[in-house]
Amino acid sequence: MMPAIRTENLGKTFTLHLQGGIRIPVLRSVELGVAPGECVALSGPSGAGKSTLMRCLYGNYGAGTGHVWVRHAGREVDITSADAREVRAVRRDTLGYVSQFLRVIPRVPTVQIVAEPLMARGLARDAALAHAAALLARLNLPAALHGLPPATFSGGEQQRVNLARGFAPGYPVLLLDEPTASLDAANREVVVALIAEAKRAGTAIIGIFHDTEVRDRVADRLFEVAPLQDAA
Amino acid sequence: MTALMTARGLELRFGAISALDDVALEIHPGEVVAIVGESGSGKTTLLRVLAGMMPPEAGQVLYRGEDVHAMGEAARRRLMRSDWGFVHQNPRDGLRLRVSAGGNVGERLMAAGARHYGNIRTEAAEWLQRVEIDPARMDDMPEKFSGGMQQRLQIARTLVTRPKLVFMDEPTGGLDVSVQARLLDLIRALVAELGLAVLIVTHDIAAARLLAHRMLVMRHGQVVEQGLTDRVLDDPQHPYTQLLVSSVLAA
Amino acid sequence: MIEQGYNFGYLDENTKRMIRRALLKAVALPGYQVPFGSREMPLPYGWGTGGIQLTASVIGPDDTLKVIDQGADDTTNAVSIRRFFHRVTGVATTERTAEATIIQTRHRVPEATLGEHQILVYQVPMPEPLFRLEPRVAETRRMHALADYGLMHVKLYEDIARHGAVTTSYNYPVMVNQRYLMSPSPIPAFDNPKLDRMPALQLFGAGREKRLYAVPPYTPVRSLDFEDHPFVPVRADAACVICGSRASYLDELIVDDGGTRHFVCSDTDYCASRPPLQEDAA
Numbered sequence: 001m002m003p004a005i006r007t008e009n010l011g012k013t014f015t016l017h018l019q020g021g022i023r024i025p026v027l028r029s030v031e032l033g034v035a036p037g038e039c040v041a042l043s044g045p046s047g048a049g050k051s052t053l054m055r056c057l058y059g060n061y062g063a064g065t066g067h068v069w070v071r072h073a074g075r076e077v078d079i080t081s082a083d084a085r086e087v088r089a090v091r092r093d094t095l096g097y098v099s100q101f102l103r104v105i106p107r108v109p110t111v112q113i114v115a116e117p118l119m120a121r122g123l124a125r126d127a128a129l130a131h132a133a134a135l136l137a138r139l140n141l142p143a144a145l146h147g148l149p150p151a152t153f154s155g156g157e158q159q160r161v162n163l164a165r166g167f168a169p170g171y172p173v174l175l176l177d178e179p180t181a182s183l184d185a186a187n188r189e190v191v192v193a194l195i196a197e198a199k200r201a202g203t204a205i206i207g208i209f210h211d212t213e214v215r216d217r218v219a220d221r222l223f224e225v226a227p228l229q230d231a232a
Numbered sequence: 233m234t235a236l237m238t239a240r241g242l243e244l245r246f247g248a249i250s251a252l253d254d255v256a257l258e259i260h261p262g263e264v265v266a267i268v269g270e271s272g273s274g275k276t277t278l279l280r281v282l283a284g285m286m287p288p289e290a291g292q293v294l295y296r297g298e299d300v301h302a303m304g305e306a307a308r309r310r311l312m313r314s315d316w317g318f319v320h321q322n323p324r325d326g327l328r329l330r331v332s333a334g335g336n337v338g339e340r341l342m343a344a345g346a347r348h349y350g351n352i353r354t355e356a357a358e359w360l361q362r363v364e365i366d367p368a369r370m371d372d373m374p375e376k377f378s379g380g381m382q383q384r385l386q387i388a389r390t391l392v393t394r395p396k397l398v399f400m401d402e403p404t405g406g407l408d409v410s411v412q413a414r415l416l417d418l419i420r421a422l423v424a425e426l427g428l429a430v431l432i433v434t435h436d437i438a439a440a441r442l443l444a445h446r447m448l449v450m451r452h453g454q455v456v457e458q459g460l461t462d463r464v465l466d467d468p469q470h471p472y473t474q475l476l477v478s479s480v481l482a483a
Numbered sequence: 484m485i486e487q488g489y490n491f492g493y494l495d496e497n498t499k500r501m502i503r504r505a506l507l508k509a510v511a512l513p514g515y516q517v518p519f520g521s522r523e524m525p526l527p528y529g530w531g532t533g534g535i536q537l538t539a540s541v542i543g544p545d546d547t548l549k550v551i552d553q554g555a556d557d558t559t560n561a562v563s564i565r566r567f568f569h570r571v572t573g574v575a576t577t578e579r580t581a582e583a584t585i586i587q588t589r590h591r592v593p594e595a596t597l598g599e600h601q602i603l604v605y606q607v608p609m610p611e612p613l614f615r616l617e618p619r620v621a622e623t624r625r626m627h628a629l630a631d632y633g634l635m636h637v638k639l640y641e642d643i644a645r646h647g648a649v650t651t652s653y654n655y656p657v658m659v660n661q662r663y664l665m666s667p668s669p670i671p672a673f674d675n676p677k678l679d680r681m682p683a684l685q686l687f688g689a690g691r692e693k694r695l696y697a698v699p700p701y702t703p704v705r706s707l708d709f710e711d712h713p714f715v716p717v718r719a720d721a722a723c724v725i726c727g728s729r730a731s732y733l734d735e736l737i738v739d740d741g742g743t744r745h746f747v748c749s750d751t752d753y754c755a756s757r758p759p760l761q762e763d764a765a
Binding site for chain 2: 628629631644710711
């Protein structure tokens with residue numbers, strides 16, 4: 001099957017101009033492809049560059065070499081070289097990313113944060129809010145919190161808001177960075193179920209799972225990200 | 233999709249100082265573009281040149297294919313009244329302080345030809361509400377308003393005629409931090425709701441991250457880096473951008 | 484008797500030619516303020532130097548001149564100007580509106596309908612209708628050039644918002660020929676409708692401000708208003724104590740220490756041409 005997302009000779013080196021221009025190579029010649037309905041877990045010691053790879057896949061980091069191809073609107077788009085408007089379109093319709101930290105927008109209620117990507121894709125406001133509320137409820141976030149901005153929420157609550165926002169639109173490609181890190185057992189189960197459902201719906205998932213038990217339950221295979229030997 | 237505004241080869245010098253050095257830029261409908269850089273980097277000059285308020289020494293600014301600096305002042309003013317809006321850093325520059333809040337909002341409607349007092353008032357009241365000003369204060373003079381309220385009034389006055397492209401020059405500049413957050417959120421919501429294209433000049437990186445889809449970093453009159461907002465901020469390439477980003481306290 | 488030593492109409496021919504040229508331009512651009520080289524006149528600014536220069540430039544030996552001040556032919560200003568022109572031109576003067584070919588006026592338009600053979604010359608203290616709203620002269624010129632008159636409507640809006648109605652009762656701004664915003668000079672708003680499509684030529688002169696403008700015969704002149712707050716010409720709800728008119732513009736007189744008020748026609752010729760009230764009538 002054609003991959004939903006794949007990399008081609010992807011490499012990433014950071015140049016720190018403020019520290020005398022030292023160069024820190026993090027990724028080299030990464031070749032990764034994930035098919036629709038497949039879940040791939042990135043593995044490797046911490047500091048090996050798993051998060052950097054995730055950010056490169058999302059276009060949050062630029063690439064030093066190579067390409068990140070995402071199937072979007074019937075063709076492959078190279079996230080590393082597409083212009084900003086096209087990357088936004090890919091992120092709106094195709095590519096989702098659940099980071100470890102919720103970027104809080106002042107004054108915007110939780111339910112609206114979750115509903116926003118749905119509305120951006122054209123779903124009517126009421127339907128989007130209903131869908132968002134249902135997903136938050138499933139992640140055991142009490143309805144009393146839905147109308148509040150999540151700035152004052154606990155880490156676990158914020159992460160569930162983040163997860164709801166990432167899972168709600170049903171992106172064809174979903175990137176998950178430590179989705180269960182600060183969750184209790186019950187919520188971990190919900191996330192495992194959400195991932196399974198997404199896979200059945202044909203979503204290609206790439207994840208970093210600290211929790212090996214969760215990882216083994218959801219991942220179809222591992223992709224090793226090895227630290228580069230010449231890292232300074 | 234065609235660009236709403238395209239600029240290329242813009243040059244402008246103030247004596248020995250280069251305010252614009254071969255600047256090019258595009259903005260598309262519904263796109264929010266932030267221009268960041270420290271004071272004196274040329275960002276406000278760029279905004280003024282793009283808005284037709286100041287001619288460049290070389291280069292072109294096209295709005296929907298028409299040369300903004302060649303079209304003549306009458307046509308440019310017409311644009312300023314219909315298609316464009318300009319939000320000044322200091323609300324006093326964008327408001328008439330001795331005209332009531334309702335009159336300030338209504339002025340653009342009247343300039344656009346509205347001649348029904350009742351309708352003008354209804355629409356002004358609606359807009360005051362949208363920017364979270366109590367419509368009961370409609371007949372009050374803006375000189376009695378707080379800075380944040382004045383700025384929200386300026387935004388209502390600018391957006392009431394539903395422009396397609398809005399220029400904002402440090403819209404949160406002179407405000408308290410708590411007031412800034414509210415204003416930013418308001419701008420964010422209105423921009424998304426109305427599908428506005430916005431060019432916003434700011435030195436507030438956090439504001440740029442919150443509002444802008446795309447970002448240009450300026451230094452010494454040059455655009456040293458540009459691209460997706462989150463990529464420019466999280467993976468800055470140019471030494472100056474790295475300095476700029478690392479100088480910001482993490483929120 | 485014509486005063487010796489002065490050119491016909493006091494101004495020299497070159498000056499008259501210059502003013503006539505400016506007037507031609509003004510007629511070609513109804514409502515547009517044309518700059519002109521205003522001369523020193525033998526009376527102070529504010530006494531009608533603009534109007535006098537215009538009258539002097541268009542008057543000929545066959546003209547009959549009428550001069551009114553606030554509608555009256557017999558006030559100091561009107562009498563002086565009339566006498567002045569009689570001395571420097573020898574033309575006939577009159578107090579009868581119908582007989583005049585040139586009527587110079589301060590602050591009124593005669594009640595009688597004027598005809599194509601007549602010229603109405605207004606004395607104008609401040610020709611710029613936007614001057615209280617926009618202090619920068621260059622900016623007001625730009626606003627005229629671009630027909631950018633939203634600000635004038637803001638003023639009317641503010642009046643209604645604050646007082647429930649437009650409070651401007653004289654010098655009420657008008658749009659001329661749907662193009663230029665114009666000050667009709669400090670005539671009562673009551674007179675504004677008379678400017679619209681008037682068969683007579685209307686000339687406006689501001690001596691101190693060195694501007695003149697014109698409304699050619701039959702030009703549309705519209706008082707600014709809102710659809711739901713239409714312009715209403717206001718007059719005192721009373722009858723003239725002399726002629727009983729309920730249609731003319733009235734001056735208010737306090738006639739005793741008790742504050743008793745009487746109203747009389749401001750247009751003295753109009754009032755005099757009507758049959759006097761019978762003491763016992765009605």
